[in-house]
Amino acid sequence: MSSPIISIAQKPRQTDPSGGSQGSPAQLDAPEAPKSPVRQFLMSRSSGKAADTTFSAIMLMCALSIFAIVLFILYILIARSKLSISQFGFKFFTRSAWDPVSGDFGAFPFIYGTLATSLLALLMAVPLALGVAVFLTELCPQKLRAPISFVTELLAAIPSVVYGLWAVFVLVPLMRDQLGPFLQKYLGWTQLFNGYNFGVGLLTASIILAIMILPIISSIARDIMLAVPISQREGVLALGATRWEMIRMGVLRNARIGIVGAIILGLGRALGETMAVTMVIGNHPEIPKSLFSPGYTLASVIANEFSEATGDVYLSSLIEIGLALFLVTIVVNAIARALVWAVTRGAPARAH
Amino acid sequence: MATNPFHTLPPPQDFAAGASPTQQTSRRVRLNRVRRHLWNHVVTGLAVLSTVIVIAPLVAILGYLIYKGASSLNLAFFTHIPAPVGEPGGGMANAIVGSGLVLGIASLMGIPVGIAAGVYLAEFGRGSWLASAVRFTADVLNGVPSIVMGIAIYSLIVMRQKHFSALAGGVALAIMMVPTITRTTEEMLATVPHAIREAAYGLGVPRWRTVLSVTLKTASPGIITGCMLAFARVAGETAPLLFTAFGNEFWSLRLNEPIAALPLQIYVYAISPYDEWHRLAWAGSLVLIVLIMVSVTLVRIYANRGVLKGAS
Numbered sequence: 001m002s003s004p005i006i007s008i009a010q011k012p013r014q015t016d017p018s019g020g021s022q023g024s025p026a027q028l029d030a031p032e033a034p035k036s037p038v039r040q041f042l043m044s045r046s047s048g049k050a051a052d053t054t055f056s057a058i059m060l061m062c063a064l065s066i067f068a069i070v071l072f073i074l075y076i077l078i079a080r081s082k083l084s085i086s087q088f089g090f091k092f093f094t095r096s097a098w099d100p101v102s103g104d105f106g107a108f109p110f111i112y113g114t115l116a117t118s119l120l121a122l123l124m125a126v127p128l129a130l131g132v133a134v135f136l137t138e139l140c141p142q143k144l145r146a147p148i149s150f151v152t153e154l155l156a157a158i159p160s161v162v163y164g165l166w167a168v169f170v171l172v173p174l175m176r177d178q179l180g181p182f183l184q185k186y187l188g189w190t191q192l193f194n195g196y197n198f199g200v201g202l203l204t205a206s207i208i209l210a211i212m213i214l215p216i217i218s219s220i221a222r223d224i225m226l227a228v229p230i231s232q233r234e235g236v237l238a239l240g241a242t243r244w245e246m247i248r249m250g251v252l253r254n255a256r257i258g259i260v261g262a263i264i265l266g267l268g269r270a271l272g273e274t275m276a277v278t279m280v281i282g283n284h285p286e287i288p289k290s291l292f293s294p295g296y297t298l299a300s301v302i303a304n305e306f307s308e309a310t311g312d313v314y315l316s317s318l319i320e321i322g323l324a325l326f327l328v329t330i331v332v333n334a335i336a337r338a339l340v341w342a343v344t345r346g347a348p349a350r351a352h
Numbered sequence: 353m354a355t356n357p358f359h360t361l362p363p364p365q366d367f368a369a370g371a372s373p374t375q376q377t378s379r380r381v382r383l384n385r386v387r388r389h390l391w392n393h394v395v396t397g398l399a400v401l402s403t404v405i406v407i408a409p410l411v412a413i414l415g416y417l418i419y420k421g422a423s424s425l426n427l428a429f430f431t432h433i434p435a436p437v438g439e440p441g442g443g444m445a446n447a448i449v450g451s452g453l454v455l456g457i458a459s460l461m462g463i464p465v466g467i468a469a470g471v472y473l474a475e476f477g478r479g480s481w482l483a484s485a486v487r488f489t490a491d492v493l494n495g496v497p498s499i500v501m502g503i504a505i506y507s508l509i510v511m512r513q514k515h516f517s518a519l520a521g522g523v524a525l526a527i528m529m530v531p532t533i534t535r536t537t538e539e540m541l542a543t544v545p546h547a548i549r550e551a552a553y554g555l556g557v558p559r560w561r562t563v564l565s566v567t568l569k570t571a572s573p574g575i576i577t578g579c580m581l582a583f584a585r586v587a588g589e590t591a592p593l594l595f596t597a598f599g600n601e602f603w604s605l606r607l608n609e610p611i612a613a614l615p616l617q618i619y620v621y622a623i624s625p626y627d628e629w630h631r632l633a634w635a636g637s638l639v640l641i642v643l644i645m646v647s648v649t650l651v652r653i654y655a656n657r658g659v660l661k662g663a664s
Binding site: 052054055059061062065069070072077128129130131136148151155158169247269272273302306307319325326329336 | 395410468471499500511530558559563589633
């Protein structure tokens with residue numbers, strides 16, 4: 001794509017060397033006017049190689065700074081968690097001790113809490129998100145399409161701490177007084193809802209997480225479904241399928257890799273979500289036995305205890321938890337992005 | 353297409369003639385059709401229902417927020433600093449100003465770097481493996497939890513300086529802005545038609561000049577949109593500020609000291625046991641959300657008005 005432009009761009013420079021050599025070096029090297037060098041540089045119509053090279057080098061540096069940021073975060077987290085890595089080794093992630101007083105740390109309850117809340121949230125969010133995506137791409141009247149997608153995007157723009165505030169004052173009482181007893185009464189036989197219901201706990205955290213990841217999953221799934229060529233839909237419909245059969249065979253089957261990517265992207269967001277979860281999960285470093293019992297997640301233990309961590313081992317344990325969270329979300333996001341790209345790359349070209 | 357592709361298919365009568373038209377099969381066919389159409393309606397209903405379920409919490413959250421926030425919002429909220437525990441009144445003036453300051457630092461650092469990286473991806477590195485790698489890294493960095501940014505900046509700046517500072521908070525937010533801005537800038541630059549660039553090159557305009565005054569200018573509405581969206585996203589971030597800006601009960605405009613920020617203050621007040629502070633948390637949330645929504649909506653209107661479309 002860019003090669004014809006470059007050749008066009010370079011031609012005048014090569015065929016017209018007098019103009020280039022006349023203007024640029026004189027203006028760049030010997031500023032005669034009282035203008036500042038920066039201003040003069042911007043004013044100059046230089047077509048010299050120096051300006052172009054400098055400019056593209058600056059742009060390249062900024063692009064490389066993204067690599068640098070990731071590598072730097074990785075380096076600094078490893079460097080600061082060395083103490084706990086050397087003291088506990090890999091067993092850090094399988095031990096369930098969390099005792100700041102005696103300096104004994106293990107991250108298992110947090111890993112458990114993070115996985116449990118994220119998976120529960122996915123369980124609630126995925127069917128709903130796919131329903132919304134299907135509705136928006138296939139069923140929705142054209143007039144409603146823009147407002148509904150706007151509203152779901154607004155849902156994504158609400159800050160995490162506001163979700164947390166709402167959860168603390170609305171969702172927690174609701175869970176304690178209405179939803180909790182209801183679940184205990186009718187689904188108590190599953191043994192999932194045993195124990196005392198405080199209102200805060202795994203289930204409440206999962207519900208607020210589900211609300212938060214819904215817009216992400218549904219908007220990406222919508223984009224992916226839109227990337228499925230119209231001809232696929234027409235083909236299935238022409239064979240006499242109902243609309244649902246068209247959606248199932250023509251759309252969902254073609255978009256399934258991308259939809260899995262969208263779900264994993266939602267998982268990545270759920271794993272790292274901090275504030276809202278911290279406010280409603282109960283913050284208790286024990287492996288929860290029921291959905292009502294308070295738990296802890298990797299992100300919320302950092303948010304809660306980092307600023308009051310006393311002692312180097314305590315601090316470096318918390319940083320190691322951050323490191324684990326960083327690596328896990330990087331891997332999860334990389335997989336998800338690769339899947340989403342596999343579907344949407346080149347798809348617009350085929351779509352029309 | 354001039355030729356109808358369906359002409360190659362056998363006419364539909366052949367199918368009917370091929371199947372033995374006994375009563376049993378025709379009833380089975382009819383039952384099958386009823387089942388399929390029933391299923392179709394069920395799934396349609398489910399999709400509509402799930403959309404309603406998804407919209408419901410938004411309406412609930414926004415409605416409750418406006419109800420609680422509007423009833424606790426007053427002028428003192430914007431002009432006073434927090435009152436000590438037990439005293440009524442007080443506001444979040446310092447937090448609003450602090451948020452502005454931290455966000456200003458973040459924008460000052462994040463926006464130029466983000467745009468420049470986007471320019472590299474779209475103009476200089478198009479198609480190269482390096483650009484793909486940068487793009488991928490930006491997407492991945494976008495998904496890194498904000499709390500991790502918080503502890504990374506804590507380890508980098510706060511631990512060195514031995515105290516929390518507004519500057520550290522700004523750096524943490526700037527890092528979060530970069531990937532979003534990079535990706536939107538790249539996408540917006542990709543929509544600029546080649547003819548415009550070629551016209552500039554044809555006039556002998558050097559490449560850097562073309563990028564600055566032609567390509568970026570043409571794509572500027574979209575790029576501004578991207579910057580505003582990134583800004584709105586980090587404006588509500590609490591986690592990266594917990595250990596960097598830290599929060600402050602008093603007026604502070606110094607970059608080298610802990611500073612109050614609106615989301616931080618909301619968090620602290622929300623988990624406090626005092627009703628008066630809860631009231632302030634609701635008011636703060638309303639202010640925060642109105643700020644974010646207004647910027648997002650403005651951006652949408654601005655982007656939809658099609659300055660970009662007109663240009664291209």
